[in-house]
Amino acid sequence: MFKKILIANRGEIACRVIKTARKMGIKTVAVYSDADRDAMHVEMADEAVHIGPPAAAESYLVIDKIIAACKQTGAEAVHPGYGFLSEREAFAQALKDNGIIFIGPNPHAIAAMGDKIESKKAAAAAKVSTVPGFLGVIEDAAHATRIADEIGYPVMIKASAGGGGKGMRIANSASEVAEGFTLAKSEAKSSFGDDRVFVEKFIVNPRHIEIQVLGDKHGNVIYLGERECSIQRRNQKVIEEAPSPLLDEATRRAMGEQAVALAKAVNYDSAGTVEFVAGQDKSFYFLEMNTRLQVEHPVTEMITGVDLVEQMIRVAYGEKLSLTQDQVKLKGWAVESRIYAEDPYRNFLPSIGRLVTYRPPAEGPAGDAIVRNDTGVYEGGEISLYYDPMIAKLVTWAPTRDKAIAAQADALDAFAIEGIQHNIPFLAALMQHPRWQSGNLSTGFIAEEYPEGFKARPPEGDAAGVMAAVAAFIDHIQNVRKRKISHQMRQGHRVAFDRDRVVLMAGSRHDVQVFEDDGLIAVRLLDGAGGTELRTHTVASSWTPGQPVFAGKVDGKVVNLLVKAIPNGVTLAYRGIATTAHVYTRREAELAALMPVKTAADTGKKLTCPMPGLVKSIAVSVGQEVKAGEALCVVEAMKMENVLRAERDGKVKSIAAKAGDSLAVDAVIMEFE
Template sequence: MFSKILIANRGEIACRVIKTARRMGISTVAVYSDADRDALHVAMADEAVPIGPSPAAQSYLVIERIIEACRQTGAQAVHPGYGFLSERAAFAQALEAAGIVFIGPNPHAIEAMGDKIESKKAAAAAKVSTVPGYLGVIEDATHAARIADEIGYPVMIKASAGGGGKGMRIAHSREEVKDGFERATSEAKSSFGDDRVFVEKFITDPRHIEIQVLGDKHGNVVYLGERECSIQRRNQKVIEEAPSPLLDAATRKKMGEQAVALAKAVNYDSAGTVEFVAGQDRSFYFLEMNTRLQVEHPVTELVTGIDLVEQMIRVAAGETLAIRQEDVRLDGWAVESRIYAEDPYRNFLPSIGRLTRYRPPAEGTTDGVTVRNDTGVYEGGEISLFYDPMIAKLVTHGPTREQAIAAQADALDAFALDGIQHNIPFLAALMRHERWKAGRLSTGFIAEEYRGGFEGAPLTPGLARRIAAVAAVIDNIGNARKRGISGQLPGRTVTFQHRRVVTLGGRNLPCEVDRSAGGFIVTCLDEAGRPAGTHEIHTAWKPGQPVWQGRFDNEAIAVQVRPKLNGFLLSHAGVTVEAIVYTEREAELAALMPEKVTASSGKQLLCPMPGLVVSVAVGEGQEVKAGEPLAVVEAMKMENVLRAERDGVVKKVLARPGDSLAVDAVILEFA
């Protein structure tokens, strides 16, 4: 067994590998770019080596610098994580030439299956059913359009060396193919150093299901069940679960055996994933094979009890798999949410900055339910524009799918994160979506259910009463604390009016708050002042704590609390709403206050996210039509095309290619 390994990656996956290596008694070496000098994985590792500037192409993707870091530290093996160099056969070959073990599959398997084009050729040769497509070299955008015409729309344009949704576009017409080809090749070059793409038929209403395989260097391969990864946005997975609510035992066995056969055909010898696109009738087609650890591997670990990172290390050290197919059991259900630095209220645009607050829910197992949080950040750390926007992977496991989902919803409500925009409200709302809970999934789920974008979960009457009652209790606790500060009014009994008016987003909800033995009784009132519901609330919350936790009518709930001028910003169940608690007289006076009118920015093109200007497509004095591209901004390795919302004339161009812009920076002005 190795005594020291190097992790050629960053963020949460580097931290994840370090945890297992530490448990196995193996010392670790981290590598880091300039942007990651103060990153969590650097602090966690036993040693750390700088490898270059912030852009990945000048640091994490430079093979020679990784090998030199191994030489400096005496690392005997390298775990590549996922992304970066994890699926580059040249990296595995270079390590082998330097006498360093690659903790991953052999170079032949990577070449055969890691490349998306070559993997489809290998699958076709092995008589595996594949999606119709064109696997040759595509010369240019016009060539791609001709291919798409022959295959039939819609089509998928995918980076050959891709993963994580980078270099991937869906096109429904020739024009979309041409634009998508340019974007996909550019993203592929930036993210993977390889601009090759291929085109294949896009299956409508599909599900994305993948089989986890594990092989050793002695010809043994097993499959560890499946993961459902159908909840995606822009081809990037958002929610994963294991097992899949679609599959039955017969289909699972058929998919698993096909995945094993494919792995054996290329002598696969590590953890890997065979991905399938599945129809609602349980038909399935080979999609690709990822010759690395997947982002979503924790859900498989929780339902099988198998540490995949440990198995990868043992296989790389030459050990024989101790797991036989008959040993594999799927226990319970696991759900994973990817927490991203992005703004769900602004079409999920990336967000960067400092994490002024980072308080994930407590990890551990209680009453048969497990909460796990894989992360690579910490409170006070920064989210950089140079890398993937993932902050953490929140995973819950329970005896049933319903329990795992309920635990995930509760954990998301208890996840306090400030300083940047993030997708926790969206994830929390999704966990309560009836279609998701029913398991009626497809890769088009988000586009179909949130056609106009995400605007928050609906504030239903029941949810409004719950949030209003919690706001009233928060106000009551705060007032009690104020009266007791510094021994004010010693020896005197203070009486106060217990009726309050809670304003939620401009809607008034009157209520009465009374203290009971160890808690509160909150009575909600209708517009006429009549009781409309009474709730018993117990909590140990103290002012200043970012998450209010307690029991609402004997149900455990969590509400995130952010103080605002004269009130709070409360987040619960996917709803984020401003709450102000008034006395009745204050509410009467507040109703007389004029509303603020915000200034219009209709004659400006604002940068919707912090990013780098790739190109500006228009000049001063140019007429533009609605829908025409105006500029391309890159953020976190994704290119975003900004288009005209209406017809107009460009008055002034304020940004140039190469400029680094903050959110809401002005790019163009219109006449």
């Protein structure tokens, strides 16, 4: 077996590979850019080599620097992770030419399958059903428009060397093709160093299902079930699960056998993924093959018990697969949520900065479920502008889909992050969505269910009762602590306290009474001040002031809430609901009602930068008349180019930024008359 391997990647996937290498007794080498000098993967590896500036094109994408790092450290093999150089035939070939083993497929398989255009040609030659499209070289936007007109709308414009949602656009008209073609080429060039794109028919109301394949260098190829990745935003997967709620055993076998046949046709000899677009009627078409480890591979590992990274390493070393197809058994259900540094309340725009608080839920057994958290960050670390905004992948396994979803909801509620914006509120809300819970999915799910974007939900129903009870519990615990500090409560001496409280949340009032008995606190919800009892919640927890997560039981049921003390109250996050709860005595509540309400300043005549980013271009000039929806500028952040558009008709009064400027969030870009 290899004695030392190098991981040509960063972040959570580099940490993931290091964990398996450690388990196998293999030493590891990390590579890092200036921006990653203090990164977790650098700390975890046995050795680390600096490879250049923050920009990936000057560090992680430079083949010569990776090879030099191998020679410097004596690494015998390289695991590429995903993204960066993982699907670059030239990289695998360069390693081979230098006597270094590539922990991935052979260069021929990468050339045949890794390139999205070539993979479709190979699939067509193998008589695999493919989505209608144009697989040749597209010269310019006009050429792309002619192709789209012939195929019929809507169409998908996709980077040939792409992945991870980068360099992809859906176009519903000729004008959208022209704009999408330019943006897709630019993103593809920036992310992959290859600006080729292709155009194919976009299947309406599709589901995204992929088959995990695993091959060795002795001609053996098996499939390890499927994953469904239909919950997507901007063509980027958000939630994945295994198995798929759509498939029956016959369809699973048909897709698996087709994926294996395709892999064998190109002598595939590593872990890879054959992706399909599936109809609601279980029909399916070959989409592409990813010749690398997928981001969502943990859900397959959880239901099969197979460590895919270990298998990749063993196969690269020359070992035969230890499993036959008959030995692959799917057990239980797994759900994965991708936790990103982005603001769900501002159209999911990227967020950067320091992780002031980073407390993931505990990994391991949780009742009859299992929690796993793959991450590459730590408390006190920074989320950089230069790379993908992923913070972690939270995975839960349970015997059934319903239980896996419930475990995922609980784990998300217990995940504390502060210092940057993140998408946990959105993910937590998704777990409660009836359509998601029923398995009625499509890749248009998010666009259909959140057509105006994700909005904060007010506390209501059972969730409101739980949140009000926890707020009252926290207020009581803090008051008891204050009395002890001020010596109002001495050993064996109890001081009477006002049990009547008012909890104000999102404009709603909850009159409550708080009672304590043998360590349990009962919170009685009333119908108005002095009114009849509506319900009594019993709350039990070992929570102490300062802890970011309230972990306890409400009415005997385990609950987790993110909490943070504020004057006269606490902020709460639970089940995708984030709110502020003020807890007052009745007299304080009467006085608080008399306080004036602060109003936000009017920024309607300004275009501000919605996230920290780099201005790529300004599309208008001073004095120009603009129409609602017209592109004003392009701002790049975390490898994605974002077009900022006019919200209404107007005239440009001044422009405060220019191409090349790095802007902070809410920096003024231009003003209107």
